[in-house]
Amino acid sequence: MSEVKVPAAAVSGRSGSRLLSRLVQQRATLFWAAVVLLVVLAALLSPLLSPHDPLKGNIREGLLGPSADHWLGTDKLGRDVLSRLLYGARVALLAGLEAVGIAALIGIPLGLLVGYLGGWPDRIAMRIVEGVMSVPFLVLAIALISVLGPGLTKSMAVVGVVYAMTLLRLTRGQALAAREELYVDGVRVAGAGDRRILFRHILPNITPPLIVQVTLMIAGAIIAEATLSFLGLGVQAGQASWGSMLSDAQASIRESFFLALPPGLAILLTVLAFNQVGDGLRDLFAREAKGGSLGVNPVHHESGSGQPPPPGLVAADPLLRVRDLTVSFPQPGAGRVTVVQGVSLDVAKGEILGLVGESGSGKSVTAMSLLGLVPDPGRVAASAVELDGRELTGLSFEELRKVRGGAIGVVFQEPIASLNPAYTVGDQVAEVLREHEGLSRAQARARVVELFEQVHIPEPDKRIRDYPHQFSGGMAQRVMIAMALACRPRLLVADEPTTALDVTVQGQVLDLLLELRAETGMSILLITHDLGVVADVADRVAVMYAGQIVEGGPTEDVFRRPAHPYTEGLLASLPRNVRRAGRLPSIPGVVPPPSAWPVGCHFADRCPYARPQCLETPVELSARGDDRATRCVRAGELTLAGVGDVPAAGEPLPPAAGRPVVKADPPLISTRIEKRP
Amino acid sequence: MLRMVVLRLLAMIPLVFLVATGVFFLGQLSDVDPAENIVGPNATEEQVAAVRAELGLDRPALEQYADWLSGAVRGDLGESLYTKADVTTSLTQALPITLSLTFGGLLVGLALGVPSGIWSALRAGRAGDRAVSLLATVGQAVPGFWLGLLLIIAFAIRLPWFPAVGYVPPGESLTGWLHCLVLPSVSLGLIAAAAISRQTRSSMIGVLQQEYVRTALSKGLSKRRVVVKHALKNAAVPVVTVVSFQVTTLLGGSIVIERLFAMPGLGALAINAVVRRDPDVIQGIVVLTVIVIVLVNVLLDLSYAWLNPKVRSL
Ligand code: SF4
Numbered sequence: 001m002s003e004v005k006v007p008a009a010a011v012s013g014r015s016g017s018r019l020l021s022r023l024v025q026q027r028a029t030l031f032w033a034a035v036v037l038l039v040v041l042a043a044l045l046s047p048l049l050s051p052h053d054p055l056k057g058n059i060r061e062g063l064l065g066p067s068a069d070h071w072l073g074t075d076k077l078g079r080d081v082l083s084r085l086l087y088g089a090r091v092a093l094l095a096g097l098e099a100v101g102i103a104a105l106i107g108i109p110l111g112l113l114v115g116y117l118g119g120w121p122d123r124i125a126m127r128i129v130e131g132v133m134s135v136p137f138l139v140l141a142i143a144l145i146s147v148l149g150p151g152l153t154k155s156m157a158v159v160g161v162v163y164a165m166t167l168l169r170l171t172r173g174q175a176l177a178a179r180e181e182l183y184v185d186g187v188r189v190a191g192a193g194d195r196r197i198l199f200r201h202i203l204p205n206i207t208p209p210l211i212v213q214v215t216l217m218i219a220g221a222i223i224a225e226a227t228l229s230f231l232g233l234g235v236q237a238g239q240a241s242w243g244s245m246l247s248d249a250q251a252s253i254r255e256s257f258f259l260a261l262p263p264g265l266a267i268l269l270t271v272l273a274f275n276q277v278g279d280g281l282r283d284l285f286a287r288e289a290k291g292g293s294l295g296v297n298p299v300h301h302e303s304g305s306g307q308p309p310p311p312g313l314v315a316a317d318p319l320l321r322v323r324d325l326t327v328s329f330p331q332p333g334a335g336r337v338t339v340v341q342g343v344s345l346d347v348a349k350g351e352i353l354g355l356v357g358e359s360g361s362g363k364s365v366t367a368m369s370l371l372g373l374v375p376d377p378g379r380v381a382a383s384a385v386e387l388d389g390r391e392l393t394g395l396s397f398e399e400l401r402k403v404r405g406g407a408i409g410v411v412f413q414e415p416i417a418s419l420n421p422a423y424t425v426g427d428q429v430a431e432v433l434r435e436h437e438g439l440s441r442a443q444a445r446a447r448v449v450e451l452f453e454q455v456h457i458p459e460p461d462k463r464i465r466d467y468p469h470q471f472s473g474g475m476a477q478r479v480m481i482a483m484a485l486a487c488r489p490r491l492l493v494a495d496e497p498t499t500a501l502d503v504t505v506q507g508q509v510l511d512l513l514l515e516l517r518a519e520t521g522m523s524i525l526l527i528t529h530d531l532g533v534v535a536d537v538a539d540r541v542a543v544m545y546a547g548q549i550v551e552g553g554p555t556e557d558v559f560r561r562p563a564h565p566y567t568e569g570l571l572a573s574l575p576r577n578v579r580r581a582g583r584l585p586s587i588p589g590v591v592p593p594p595s596a597w598p599v600g601c602h603f604a605d606r607c608p609y610a611r612p613q614c615l616e617t618p619v620e621l622s623a624r625g626d627d628r629a630t631r632c633v634r635a636g637e638l639t640l641a642g643v644g645d646v647p648a649a650g651e652p653l654p655p656a657a658g659r660p661v662v663k664a665d666p667p668l669i670s671t672r673i674e675k676r677p
Numbered sequence: 678m679l680r681m682v683v684l685r686l687l688a689m690i691p692l693v694f695l696v697a698t699g700v701f702f703l704g705q706l707s708d709v710d711p712a713e714n715i716v717g718p719n720a721t722e723e724q725v726a727a728v729r730a731e732l733g734l735d736r737p738a739l740e741q742y743a744d745w746l747s748g749a750v751r752g753d754l755g756e757s758l759y760t761k762a763d764v765t766t767s768l769t770q771a772l773p774i775t776l777s778l779t780f781g782g783l784l785v786g787l788a789l790g791v792p793s794g795i796w797s798a799l800r801a802g803r804a805g806d807r808a809v810s811l812l813a814t815v816g817q818a819v820p821g822f823w824l825g826l827l828l829i830i831a832f833a834i835r836l837p838w839f840p841a842v843g844y845v846p847p848g849e850s851l852t853g854w855l856h857c858l859v860l861p862s863v864s865l866g867l868i869a870a871a872a873i874s875r876q877t878r879s880s881m882i883g884v885l886q887q888e889y890v891r892t893a894l895s896k897g898l899s900k901r902r903v904v905v906k907h908a909l910k911n912a913a914v915p916v917v918t919v920v921s922f923q924v925t926t927l928l929g930g931s932i933v934i935e936r937l938f939a940m941p942g943l944g945a946l947a948i949n950a951v952v953r954r955d956p957d958v959i960q961g962i963v964v965l966t967v968i969v970i971v972l973v974n975v976l977l978d979l980s981y982a983w984l985n986p987k988v989r990s991l
Contacts, residue, residue, distance in 0.1 A: 131695045136929030139947070139966045143700050146951040146959050147707040223820050227933055230822055231948055250826055250937065253841075257830040264823035272818035279814075296894060373894055397900070405897030412888060412895075420889040422910040422984065432896045467986040483896065 029280025035273035043089040052080035054087040054240040065258065072262050076252045084240035085262050091241040092270065095156045095225035096218040102160025103217060107167025115175025129165045137162060141228065150233045159224045163217050170213060174206040208285040212278050219274035226267050242267050297374045298400065301393040304383030310621050312552035312629035313542060315348035319523045320491055323384040327369050330377050337594040340366050341547045347491065352517065352524040354538030354555065356531060360591035361544040363527050367493050371408060372400045388490055406436050409484030413496035415476035419468035425479045426464025432486040451482040455512060474505035481512065488520065495527045510537050531570055535559060543567050546591050546602035549621065553628035560642040563630035565607045568640040601633065609634055682975060689971040697964050701745065704956045705738045711758045714953045732758055745957070755957030764961040767946060772965065774844055774942035778865060778931040779924065781858045785866025786873050786923060791916070794877025795904065801882050809874065816871030822933045825864035832860060842939035861934045869923045876919040880912040913984050921977045925970055
């Protein structure tokens with residue numbers, strides 16, 4: 001027994017106080033709990049509160065409207081509606097408690113038992129549950145009431161038995177899960193001691209969903225009581241129940257419609273209150289993810305500093321020109337946090353620019369913001385986003401739509417998740433062509449086959465009819481690339497295009513990108529955390545850290561002589577350098593969250609060269625030489641270690657090259673070979 | 678695909694058998710004696726016994742069961758002890774009424790629930806979403822028959838647009854049939870709409886966060902196309918599951934609604950049969966509902982296959 005740690009008590013103690021504080025925040029739940037309490041009080045105190053006898057009335061005072069004596073009027077037989085309503089609360093709650101009590105007494109122990117035993121008792125029990133639950137609740141209740149005979153107690157017992165099935169299933173599922181867990185932990189489940197552990201293990205898991213379920217069931221049982229009483233299968237004729245009151249109201253509906261209101265509203269309010277408390281409790285135990293809505297956001301125009309960025313980030317003949325790009329998100333309790341701060345960069349025509357950084361550096365958000373694809377509460381602003389001379393800031397969603405998938409193609413990280421599982425890949429690629437170029441179905445199809453050939457998907461005319469789940473990751477990424485290329489874009493944005501793929505496949509996809517660049521002359525903005533990928537294909541590199549560009553320049557220069565301590569750290573963790581140093585240096589720590597970024601150098605808390613002056617004022621990007629930029633106050637005095645002498649990569653490709661240089665020459669740092677043994 | 682349908686239909690047989698057997702033997706446990714009901718409260722012991730013998734109720738339970746079962750497999754579900762009406766005939770007369778209501782309710786539920794759920798999901802967290810969610814929450818707490826009562830007051834009595842009670846068969850008058858189905862379908866359907874709306878909203882919110890939705894946007898498609906083509910088909914699977922629950926609920930709910938609107942459907946049969954215990958009728962109703970529900974679920978399974986290509990290729 002001592003071998004299993006059951007920290008349930010300790011955990012529930014801590015989480016108990018946390019739940020309590022969250023409950024206090026849920027004002028609505030507290031409000032509805034108060035409504036439940038009021039109904040309970042009304043039921044308990046109905047003999048004291050009722051102004052009249054609920055069962056006796058003077059038939060000559062029938063169908064009176066509300067008055068001082070009869071606040072809610074009288075029914076056809078002259079009985080006081082308010083008194084009947086109060087007594088009805090009693091019937092409703094007792095019925096709810098009876099049904100749920102029976103359900104709990106039958107369902108929970110049986111569920112624990114069959115879940116614990118497993119095997120054939122479990123299978124038989126679940127068959128029965130399945131059979132019972134396949135019959136509509138009301139039909140089943142009626143069939144069972146026909147056996148027991150009508151009457152409230154009997155009817156609600158039947159409802160309880162039906163509800164027990166739900167609780168049985170729930171408890172059994174939890175018991176099974178707990179049992180699995182214990183087996184996995186290598187604990188024998190035998191003997192009284194272990195059985196006690198099992199139940200102690202299950203109960204903390206099962207209590208929250210059970211509480212929620214039971215609360216919702218009381219609500220269901222109250223409706224069931226009203227329904228059965230309305231049908232004459234519940235309370236005895238004449239007795240006060242909300243259901244039978246509605247039945248009476250129907251009988252005199254042509255004379256007085258008011259009678260239908262009080263009992264109906266009473267049911268509505270009570271059921272709503274129980275439901276809301278149940279939902280509130282569910283939220284307490286597991287919060288629903290907020291969000292939704294489409295992730296679209298235009299790029300607002302905001303005038304920036306007007307200062308040109310330092311060399312290394314600018315190009316002479318830019319296809320894409322980004323200035324002062326800023327992305328911010330609202331954060332509860334912290335106003336807005338800026339996750340991308342003043343990013344300026346150029347991508348030259350035909351160039352591959354690598355945008356590098358760890359996760360959390362803001363590199364993907366930067367790329368997505370250019371396309372207006374930043375999730376909803378975010379805000380994107382820039383002083384300029386020019387594509388081939390055309391200003392994209394200030395464009396509406398509709399105007400930007402022609403650019404997305406047209407002049408700019410996008411490839412994402414997870415190819416299979418990025419394809420819609422419900423449609424064939426051919427359909428999804430053809431859709432772009434039909435949307436942007438207005439091709440007919442047949443024309444689009446022919447062009448898709450061509451595109452598939454271009455990205456080397458074997459048997460293209462067959463594969464266009466396949467669904468994404470029938471593709472390997474590498475092939476799916478080729479589909480994504482074909483989709484991005486469909487309208488002959490000038491710029492391809494590739495967001496971690498190889499990260500999710502196998503090492504060998506990574507190389508093939510990179511080769512394909514180089515090949516396509518050579519064929520089409522498009523530019524590529526390559527976002528990656530992998531410096532090896534950058535070394536393989538990028539002409540120029542921009543390094544991002546914590547929302548800022550910290551270094552930029554030609555790939556080879558930056559790799560040989562990094563000018564920023566962060567770049568040095570990244571280079572040091574490359575496989576080749578690791579091997580040389582014989583240890584695994586990675587930069588200690590992680591990128592801090594945006595709300596914790598300091599005024600001064602964002603990298604200061606992880607930088608081995610940090611000095612007090614680094615934190616004093618914001619660090620600006622400054623030029624280094626005539627083609628480099630860095631954001632470090634000590635840039636001039638530090639000599640940082642880079643990668644040893646190796647041949648260059650990213651040289652202009654020979655015009656007719658079938659295979660790119662990267663394959664022919666030994667690459668700067670070949671991740672494809674060295675990443676994994 | 679065809680194999681799946683056939684398999685599902687075959688799997689239905691043991692379920693129906695199980696349910697019918699369960700109901701039959703539970704009935705044997707009952708202390709309500711139909712014979713006593715028939716001869717009335719003042720009859721002597723002998724009179725009751727005579728009636729019981731005449732009805733065959735004194736035979737051993739197993740023999741009665743075998744008798745019922747052998748009839749049932751041939752489509753003969755016995756007869757009512759009270760009216761002597763043939764159960765199969767009564768059921769075939771009542772079923773279309775109940776199915777019209779169920780289907781009408783489902784139609785209302787889908788027509789309101791799906792668009793409102795999508796609309797709500799697209800502005801999750803904002804005022805419009807909160808308003809729809811509130812309506813859906815209230816809708817789930819409303820008892821259907823009360824809603825029906827209010828509808829009768831408003832649209833049959835105050836504004837005499839629709840009949841308050843009664844049923845017109847479509848063979849008699851098609852417009853009359855549609856006319857008399859409006860109020861009951863709405864009272865059934867609004868509650869289903871609440872559940873469908875909630876489910877559509879939450880699965881739509883989930884799907885909108887998927888990467889393929891971002892891909893669809895990155896292709897430059899219009900918002901409408903992204904939502905209607907790319908998101909909806911994927912969000913539909915859990916919605917279909919809820920719809921299949923709703924069919925069960927609606928079928929049950931139509932019993933009460935039939936009573937409220939005085940329609941001679943399965944509900945009327947069921948309630949009379951329950952009050953005086955008419956075993957063959959009850960059994961027939963239960964068996965029939967189970968069959969209807971299983972058939973509906975087979976249909977829904979087919980729609981899963983259409984919605985999810987992975988299921989299809991299995
Ligand atoms: S500014 Fe200071 S802390 Fe920042 S990178 Fe340079 S040396 Fe390190």
